[in-house]
Amino acid sequence: MTGAIPLALILSAVSFNSGQAIQAHYTEVRPVIDGILEDLWQNADSATGFIQQTPDNGNPATESTTVYLLYDQENIYVAFRCLVHDLTTVHDRLSEEPDGVQVVIDPFDDNTTGYSFTVGFNGVESDCRITADGGMTENWDGVWWSAVRKYDWGYGVEMLIPFKSLRYPRGKHDWRIDFGRFVIGRAECSFWSKHEITGFKVSRMGRLTGINPPARRLGLEVYPVGLVRQEKSGNYKTGWRDEVRAEAGLDLAYSPTPGGNLQLTVLPDFAQIEADPYQVNLSRYELWLSERRPFFVEAVETFGGSQQPVKVFYSRRIGKPLPDGRAVPIITGVKWTERAGRTQYGFLGTLTGECETEPQSYYSIFAARHRLLTNSELGAIYAGKDNRAFSNHGLGLDVILRSDRLHGRIFTAGSQFGESLDYALSLDGGYESENFAGGLTLRQIQPEFNMNGTGYTTWRGQYGSFYAGPVFYNRSLFRLAMISPGVEIQREWDYPPGTATATGFINSSARFKNQYYLSLWGGYGQDWALSRLYRYSYTGFYFASDYTRPVTITGYTNYYTRTANYRRGQIAPVFQAEINIQARLGDRWKLWLGDDVTVEADSLSRINIRQDLTSVLRPGVEHSFNARA
Template identity: 30%
Template structure:
């Protein structure tokens, strides 16, 4: 078997060949399919009134684009749209105007759900896509629903889109006996384009008819067709317009009152806090923009869900803070999706910025009273854009404040010699700078070279650096691609610096009826991106392959289907097989628009080199995992979902199962309620408990496990009420109950085995049983009182309690009821921002 180092050399050589040989040959590969359809914009001498009526003079002069198509029931062959759609375009010195008329033979059946901006729901809609650069690679899209709902996003790489961007633009809609209409005003400052005497942009319009599940398109994009922006039609006629250098300023002010959990005396500490801050966006040129925030506050952001994690791996929580979410796609680095135990390595994970303070420990003998939940972000700035030569780039710089924990210590009075308890602040997180940069150079029409760097520096700790280069070679639009990446890291303490490397290689093609992926990934022992990224583990070599079948026509009861098989094998640099297995799964949409899915996987026996938390490797028996789910038609007022999953080891010495249901209610066009209860239970024959140093030499030599019976009940509730498209109320509530009971304690008898010897519970350092409940939730009233300007009223709560161990039986429903009366923290916040465009 080749060594891991040999495999890394293979990956490196393959990447070098890709960069040195494959990419230069693409320099002249610039052919793209350019549709012949075009629409001409006319200049508006007077801006049209946004009302969705189209009675302004300019709309009587503008030409109409018609001839919409859709894919027939076979999801393959083009057919004329069943309902007529047409659009017109106008412009002036400040903005682009688009009028879309959606005729409907049954206007009373138009689905017009009212939600706040960006919130998804089943509805009719119109989507306008624009490519102002006309580079056939990127652009922006703007979606409007009959109720006035809006959503927007950006397009990248001629292959995918992201809704993390939010622009300030306007649209008005109107329902009539002919159908519904949408009238857009898109200011030039939300579009990036270079100055020209006359412009030619890319454009296309899509319309969704919910009741028919029909998406009609001006430029038809068939299933499996590659490319997005390269298939747009042409927008002509715009002239005498200069791209603005635009400044957007968003100052905010807030007030917050926090009520802490009651202390032993029953009193409740109260904290009143006020703050101001500023967000800004500045267009340095038509292609480059700067986003910055000073003293940001994210009090309106939903709290992370409660979880129970007894594994050695960290739990991943997604980013929800607006500054880091908006425009985050520019930092996305194409990775290798790896099936197995550790997933792919992310070089940048923005949740690391502003994390809970804890870099420095507390002195021996001190008791911690409190510490902040997060590090304060003093300021952050993002610079992003694309050069005329085809290089996209993004740079992020942030600064977080020093943070202190409040400690209580025993000291001796030098005069009296008496001991006394004193409180003092202790530095647990220094002022820290975070830096991230990424650049991607287009090479020809289909390929790219990229590079990424991250750095973290602060007072009192050694800096951490990560860098990478990557290359992507596509063979056709939307077709096969080869991706490779080499990365290196340097971090650790001043006196214990470590270096590491990663090499990844991927070949995939998801465009045809038969498609798949093959990958290899090598990470050395010292590779670590967790200062600013997310990597579950290093010292691993991962390899595997997927294969999929996607029937292009409906058959039997299936409208669409995707069935996949996979196999993988992972090992460490000592040659231990860490994971190996195979399986399959599928996703189906039925002809009645129900959805179903299934999965089954077999994991063969393997070595776990982390199970003993620093001790010897341990053998893991073979296991089976499976899952099945079904969901009803999402267009209906009531949608039901159900999922059942489970697993077991050979001989059923360990088992697990989970049962979940979901109910989505839409009692009115502006109300949505989602209720998702789930119950899971598992019996783990060998859950790690603790390590012991039996001979007192300072090194652990006994590795204790126990049989764990664990029950979890999780209830999530979401509700949304949209009084208008600008005024909405959302609430989220999670009640979480977990109970864990350990028995039959034992220690690993020998390395690389699954054999144990008994351990008496009296030898343990404590009782590892646990029984906890929590209630987390927030309620947010959001009013966009002017375009881009918002008022937030927020109430968030975090309550927690535990069950008496004298009566530890798992009782989920009484625990959910009791969680509402548990002690906890309540926070009330009012935040007002005001958008100014200059």
């Protein structure tokens, strides 16, 4: 116990917040969202004195920005007055990355999550949910409005954010908020609150005081779905068969409490979701695929998502694809998430239909997270899958500790798969500052641990990695540079005694003051694969030109002298390369050309080349061409 007391005192003593505050003033007159900054905004409190995060961390922003905030019983209104010394330097075309502004709101004052709203000076809007104190973002499609207008002194931006698009606690009148501005020509990112060069943190945002949002209404949304599908199957020898069938479904969303949300889906169809990008997989493990289906994306941080060190729950298991290309049908699903004070919790239940070798199955997931101290967390997750053939259940517990520059996580999980019981343990830690960065990861996954019914378990064994190195900020040609030597050791339980995968590596990256970027890496080690112990080395680089220019080029190469190719069942050299060229065509059009090449040798030492050529003209047409030689 004596060792834990100083750590708790240190973490609780850290004061993250910037001390900035803005008062929310109520307005009887609703501002017109057209980019014209009318006199009404003079009734609002204002935020000024933006501070650079990059490139010159801690210095005043090079351009003056003033933000005004009002609210009424339906909406939050935000206006930006962005002065510009030279309007010819502004990036505001649809065909380029624009200058713009950002608002981040944390209604729960939890120092870990927030809603982000960004508007470019070209009028393009984007939004997302920020989680893990700025460490992660998730897709979010909120309903809100904005307008931009150009003046001889700069730009005016107005936003309307409905309260009904946000979740917020009842009776809480102090929220967290921050405002940002981006000047692309200087690669400048500035905020109202001071943020470290290492990244944006929710825990450093300022305060929004005196806001009195309305009591949340029931928020019932019902979306009936009707589809007519035509499918053609067969081949030239057996003939073709056309099948036409009608399908119907239902999606429902209901918010009975300020922090609660209920979602129901019946016979969902995700055909409109963008397909997963093509990836070459030479390993013996399946690829991790990010979630894109709206029903599962909402509140993904409650259920862990990709942040789990040992993945007890992997939502892509539900309705998973089969070898013939079809997906297991989802009959129905229900999800409930709730936030109350420092605690958030959720339940997810789905029923999938029978399809070939996959019997009808029921999935159940429970998760809860409780905030400790300022922005640390205690969490638990349960996931289960049951059908007539087998059952798979798992329970995970974790503690996340965060301070200004230090972070650590302990995660342990147990699994039941059929008759087998086993456990997994994970320890992560890291340190980041403007002069030094390092990290440590330790994992032990026992031989019978298996969460592939509901989660994602690939290898089983022991793993450790460590890296540490200097960080150079605003030195010579570099805006930010890092050198990170380290070691990585892994031993799986099916390895022969005395064998392990061991690698020494060095990674480096640099953002130059002219906006170019270069990353170099290399390593040497040994690996056990395909019943062989072999030595290998690897090297590669990633390059990106100045993204503010009309034409930008990015390139990537990676070469292994020897590596295991499980697709061909051999150990051989592999070379991968990719080049992308992006060009602006006027104010609205953008041309993107890409070439991705993989070169590998087969068992007869013949060279095999796979090439993927892609061209995209936006807004407009996408074309791809695949070739093998």
